[in-house]
Amino acid sequence: MLFSWVKRNSEFKIIVPVTYSFIYPTLIMLKLKSDGELIDSSEREVVGSGIEFFTLNVKKKFTNRVGGTLFKLRLHVLYPEEGYIEARFSYRNITSYLREFKVVIGILTANKPPQNLYPTNFILHIRWNKEKYTAVQIYNEALGSKSLENISSEDFLKWRYSLFNWLIFDSKGNIVMDNDKYKRLAFVAEIAFKRLCVWNVEYIKNIAERYQKCAFWAEVIESILIIQKLALNLILAMKGKALESCIFEGIEKSGKVIGLTLTTNEVMRYLREIDYANRLIKAVKSGYEVPENIIVWMAIFGLKDSASKLEETNQYLTDIKPGATIDYDDALAFFDKFKFSEIMGRSSMRLLAVRFSDKWLSFKQGIMELIPLSSAPLIYEKLRKLLGIKDLFDYFNFMINEKKYFELWEKILTEKALELRDIYLSSTSNVIVVKLSEPEGQHKLYLHIYDFEGRHIGLESHTKSIEVEIPGTYYFDLGRNIIVILPRNIKIQRMIIDADYAHSSFESYNITILTVKNQQISGIKVCTGTIKLGQKQEFTVDISPEGRVEVRKRRIGDVNYDGIVDYRDLAILIANYGKIVKGPEEIKIDINYDKVIDYKDLALLIANYGKD
Numbered sequence: 001m002l003f004s005w006v007k008r009n010s011e012f013k014i015i016v017p018v019t020y021s022f023i024y025p026t027l028i029m030l031k032l033k034s035d036g037e038l039i040d041s042s043e044r045e046v047v048g049s050g051i052e053f054f055t056l057n058v059k060k061k062f063t064n065r066v067g068g069t070l071f072k073l074r075l076h077v078l079y080p081e082e083g084y085i086e087a088r089f090s091y092r093n094i095t096s097y098l099r100e101f102k103v104v105i106g107i108l109t110a111n112k113p114p115q116n117l118y119p120t121n122f123i124l125h126i127r128w129n130k131e132k133y134t135a136v137q138i139y140n141e142a143l144g145s146k147s148l149e150n151i152s153s154e155d156f157l158k159w160r161y162s163l164f165n166w167l168i169f170d171s172k173g174n175i176v177m178d179n180d181k182y183k184r185l186a187f188v189a190e191i192a193f194k195r196l197c198v199w200n201v202e203y204i205k206n207i208a209e210r211y212q213k214c215a216f217w218a219e220v221i222e223s224i225l226i227i228q229k230l231a232l233n234l235i236l237a238m239k240g241k242a243l244e245s246c247i248f249e250g251i252e253k254s255g256k257v258i259g260l261t262l263t264t265n266e267v268m269r270y271l272r273e274i275d276y277a278n279r280l281i282k283a284v285k286s287g288y289e290v291p292e293n294i295i296v297w298m299a300i301f302g303l304k305d306s307a308s309k310l311e312e313t314n315q316y317l318t319d320i321k322p323g324a325t326i327d328y329d330d331a332l333a334f335f336d337k338f339k340f341s342e343i344m345g346r347s348s349m350r351l352l353a354v355r356f357s358d359k360w361l362s363f364k365q366g367i368m369e370l371i372p373l374s375s376a377p378l379i380y381e382k383l384r385k386l387l388g389i390k391d392l393f394d395y396f397n398f399m400i401n402e403k404k405y406f407e408l409w410e411k412i413l414t415e416k417a418l419e420l421r422d423i424y425l426s427s428t429s430n431v432i433v434v435k436l437s438e439p440e441g442q443h444k445l446y447l448h449i450y451d452f453e454g455r456h457i458g459l460e461s462h463t464k465s466i467e468v469e470i471p472g473t474y475y476f477d478l479g480r481n482i483i484v485i486l487p488r489n490i491k492i493q494r495m496i497i498d499a500d501y502a503h504s505s506f507e508s509y510n511i512t513i514l515t516v517k518n519q520q521i522s523g524i525k526v527c528t529g530t531i532k533l534g535q536k537q538e539f540t541v542d543i544s545p546e547g548r549v550e551v552r553k554r555r556i557g558d559v560n561y562d563g564i565v566d567y568r569d570l571a572i573l574i575a576n577y578g579k580i581v582k583g584p585e586e587i588k589i590d591i592n593y594d595k596v597i598d599y600k601d602l603a604l605l606i607a608n609y610g611k612d
Contacts, residue, residue: 004197005104005120005137005164008465009064014056016073021049027084029076032056034069045080063105066121066465068196068321073099098206102197104322108139109475111468114427116142117420119167119476121322121466124189128328133176134169134478135189138420157409161416166190167424168417173435173481175425179418186417187410188331195331196320199338208310211345215303264387268380270400274343277376277383284371302348306341313337323479343402425519428474432486432543433514434495440480443503445531447482448496448593454584457484459498461594488515492541493584494554496593499531506530511539515547522547536593555612557605559589564612565605573597573605 006012018028029043040056062069075098078084108118122137143163151159166186168176176182271277283297316334317326366386373379436447448458455469468475474485486492497509508530515523523543531537538554540561557565559572573589581587581595591601 004102004193005106005122005139006058006063008066008105008107009060011060012058012063014058014071014073016054016056017051018054018075019051020046022047025080027078027080028052028054029078030054030056031074031076032058033072033074034062039071066105066107068102068104070100070102073101075099100200100202102200104197106322107465109466109468109477111473112471113474114472115423116140117424117427119474121477122193123323123478124192124320125323125325125479126185126188126328126331127325128185128188132171132325133185134171134481135185136167136169136476136478137189137193138165138167138424139163140165140420153405154408154412157412158416161413162419165413165417165420167421169476169478169481171480173437173476173478173483175421182421183414183417185328187414188326188328190413191331191335192317192320192324192326195317195334201314201318204310204314204338207341207345208307211303211307211310211341211348214349215300215307264384266404267387267400268384270403271383272380273403274347274400277379280367280370280379281374281376299348302344306345306348309337309341310345313341339406343400343406346402347400428485429516429519430488431516432488432490432492433512433516434484434486434492435510435512435514436482436497437510437512438480439508442480442507444501445482445507445509446498446501447484448494448498449484449486449492450494450496450584450587452491452493452584454493454582454587457486458496461500488517492543494587495539495541495551497529497531497537497539499533499535502531502533505533507533511551513541513549513551515543515549517547523549525549525551527551555608557591557608557611559591559605561588565608565610569605570609573602577602 014032016030018030020026020028025045025047027043027045029041031041032039039058039062042054042056044052044054046052056073058071076086078086104122106120106122109121110118118139118141120137120139124135126133126135140163143159166189168182168185168189170176176185279298279301282301313334316330316337320326366383369386370379370382373382434447434449436445438445446459448456449470450456451470457468457470457473457475458466460467466475466477470486470490472487473490474483476483476485495511497511499507508528511527511529513523513525514521523546527539529537538556540552540554542550542552554561555563555565557569559569562568573591576586576589576597579586579597581590581597586597589597589601591604594600
């Protein structure tokens with residue numbers, strides 16, 4: 001639910017919903033920082049119970065670096081009638097609540113592509129069944145603006161995963177076409193992305209600590225008022241998906257993310273999955289005869305189990321970053337433990353809190369009917385009948401809402417991933433595909449393409465970011481494969497293999513050029529070669545109207561493209577000496593590609609004079 005990707009040098013807003021319950025006027029203050037610098041703050045005085053939405057603005061100066069940027073959001077509660085003394089959280093000796101999250105600052109590596117599908121520069125590599133896949137995050141610009149006022153959780157998820165999702169490539173740079181495999185890999189990629197941005201190590205540690213503290217205080221509780229205050233604090237600190245939805249770019253209100261409708265059969269299925277009946281039996285055997293105590297002990301067991309699982313969860317996916325390689329099974333193990341902890345932990349806290357709500361009487365009556373039963377099947381059969389009571393049914397809907405939400409999230413995420421893949425494939429049915437491939441363990445060659453108007457696709461040497469100047473084109477950097485997809489009507493003037501960033505003295509490569517017409521390959525050319533560290537190799541590419549491909553290597557210094565470096569090339573260079581490269585004619589003379597025609601180009605031409 002967190003929009004954790006932002007385009008470089010852009011502004012965005014963070015919307016933070018804060019729930020509260022105060023008898024006296026109280027000041028709520030939020031402060032957002034990054035690298036110790038205050039970004040923005042917001043404060044509001046409230047009284048009674050409700051929810052307030054705080055808007056924090058992030059300026060361009062905080063989004064000028066590509067990569068994961070850590071943000072720290074701190075919540076302060078102050079009492080005006082006591083001289084604005086900060087309130088302390090009852091479950092830990094602190095006066096403010098800290099939430100850390102990351103936002104990936106990136107770039108779009110396409111130029112006005114068909115269907116407005118923009119690859120970002122955020123990729124993940126996934127190991128699964130001895131194969132390696134690459135997931136590229138895709139942004140659907142056509143869906144960038146939408147009113148989220150009063151939107152249902154299901155509609156929100158559909159919109160969110162139509163807006164941002166994943167393209168999955170195999171190790172050869174081909175789109176994965178097996179639907180089930182594609183959905184699984186997209187799901188794992190999203191788990192890893194949320195682990196980086198939302199479910200990070202510190203966040204999970206904080207959750208586990210809250211669960212442990214809550215369980216501790218519940219064991220020593222002596223006053224209903226104390227546990228009420230504890231429960232309210234915990235709910236404020238852990239308001240589920242509302243807090244998870246803290247970043248919405250360009251909106252002023254949070255969409256509705258809770259409120260899923262469940263049938264009695266669904267409630268029973270979920271209660272079986274979280275082993276509700278056996279937990280009730282365990283609580284009864286603890287020796288407490290008062291229903292209130294049994295309910296508290298059910299919550300205690302649930303919180304302790306959740307805290308323990310969260311500690312195990314943090315052993316997985318510990319080094320997620322853009323371009324990281326993750327293990328498929330590790331990602332699923334992380335998610336299974338995290339999901340259990342979220343469902344059981346939040347349900348346990350709500351179970352503590354429900355006794356102080358208007359649902360308490362019917363819930364208490366239902367629990368009293370369940371307590372004498374000695375086996376899980378009997379409890380579930382009785383629950384099926386009790387769920388006819390509206391208040392009890394509503395409570396269990398609330399209790400297992402998390403479970404169904406996780407299922408809905410996975411279903412919509414994976415279905416929308418397939419839809420995005422198919423839209424992308426249909427948008428690339430008449431194209432030119434250029435793919436640079438390197439052997440396993442080799443790193444890192446770059447691909448540059450220029451058209452006859454001098455427009456460039458590839459790594460820009462000064463900014464070290466990807467430049468895509470030709471409209472309708474895609475650029476994918478998958479690690480060992482770089483793929484450039486161009487419209488069929490584009491004529492390639494120059495294709496360059498760049499070894500400035502190679503790691504070895506000599507590196508090998510394959511270049512594959514495909515022409516595609518109506519989703520069928522109409523021409524193909526495969527070239528292999530080696531290149532020396534620091535050098536560039538240049539090629540000309542000719543494509544016939546039928547799609548046949550011809551590739552020729554170009555001699556360094558052959559600025560007039562006649563196949564030999566001679567006095568004609570020297571004359572052209574001297575006539576343009578000192579010029580800054582602005583158009584296609586100067587580009588042909590800029591032999592070392594530094595965008596100025598000078599003594600360096602002259603030296604290269606002289607070194608190759610007379611060669612063909």
